Amino acid sequence: MSVKNYKTPTGWRPQTLEHKKDKDPVDVICRIKPLDQDSGEQCITVLNSRAVKLMPPPTSYTFRNSGKEQYYKFQHVFSPEASQKHLFDQVAKPLVADLLQGKNSLLFAYGVTGSGKTYTMQGTPEDCGVLQRTLDVIFNSIQDYQAERCVFVPDCMNGFDVQTEDEAAESRKALNTQMNVNKTPRTQRQRIVSTPAQDIPHRIPDGSRVHTLIEDNKYAVFVTYIEIYQNYIYDLLEQLPTTSSSSR
Incomplete structure (x- = not known):
C-alpha cells in the first residue's frame, strides 16, 4: 500500500486508505x-x-x-x-460483502414521490432491484457455510442465542408442527406470504456471490420487513390468524 504524507499543525501524519475511509x-x-x-x-x-x-x-x-x-x-x-445490475454491483454489493464480514451496513433510499425509489429497490421480475439481488448474493455466498435451522435463534434484542443440537431439533419439530396447523386453503387466508418462486415464476436471480467469507464461520439469516405508514409500523412478514370466509 502506498502512503502519502500531508502537513498537519502537529507535524507529519501518514494518510492511508483506511484513514480516508474513516473520514468518509x-x-x-x-x-x-x-x-x-x-x-x-x-x-x-x-x-x-x-x-x-x-x-x-x-x-x-x-x-x-x-x-x-x-x-x-x-x-x-x-x-x-x-442498469440495475451495474448500480447494485457498485453500490450495494460492497455493503453485502461488509455484512458477511460481520460489519453493519445500511442503504437508505431517499427521494420525492415518483423519483424511482421503488424501482431501484424492487425492480421487475426480469430485472430485479437491490432488495432481491441482496438476498440472492447473500444465499449464493453462504450456501456452503449456512448453519442448520434453529441452531441460532433471535433473542429479540438485536442479538441471538446458540442452541444445542437437541434444543435445535426440538425447535425445528415445533416449527414444522406450527406450519402444518397454519396450512389452510388460500380462500380462507387474509394474506399468504410465499416465496418469490411461487408468485414470480419468471424471476431472474442474480448469480453473483462474495468470495471473501471466513471459512470457520457459520451463517444464519434473520429478516425483518416492515412498513411505516401514517405513524404506524406494520410487520409485513407477520403470520395473520386464519379466518373463515363467512367472517370476512
Whole structure:
C-alpha cells in the first residue's frame, strides 16, 4: 500500500486508505431516473460521474423568479442509462460483502414521490432491484457455510442465542408442527406470504456471490420487513390468524 504524507499543525501524519475511509463513512449516491415520454422538460444534466446541473424548466415558477443554475456533487452519479445490475454491483454489493464480514451496513433510499425509489429497490421480475439481488448474493455466498435451522435463534434484542443440537431439533419439530396447523386453503387466508418462486415464476436471480467469507464461520439469516405508514409500523412478514370466509 502506498502512503502519502500531508502537513498537519502537529507535524507529519501518514494518510492511508483506511484513514480516508474513516473520514468518509457515508457515501451519497445520485441516480437519475429516465424521463418518461411526454412527461415534461428535462431539468437535470449529468456533468460527469460526480456532478449534476439542475436548471428549472422555462415554464416553471422557479425559472421566472430566479432562473439560476444549481450544481450538486456526489460520491457518484448514475446516468439514466445505468442498469440495475451495474448500480447494485457498485453500490450495494460492497455493503453485502461488509455484512458477511460481520460489519453493519445500511442503504437508505431517499427521494420525492415518483423519483424511482421503488424501482431501484424492487425492480421487475426480469430485472430485479437491490432488495432481491441482496438476498440472492447473500444465499449464493453462504450456501456452503449456512448453519442448520434453529441452531441460532433471535433473542429479540438485536442479538441471538446458540442452541444445542437437541434444543435445535426440538425447535425445528415445533416449527414444522406450527406450519402444518397454519396450512389452510388460500380462500380462507387474509394474506399468504410465499416465496418469490411461487408468485414470480419468471424471476431472474442474480448469480453473483462474495468470495471473501471466513471459512470457520457459520451463517444464519434473520429478516425483518416492515412498513411505516401514517405513524404506524406494520410487520409485513407477520403470520395473520386464519379466518373463515363467512367472517370476512
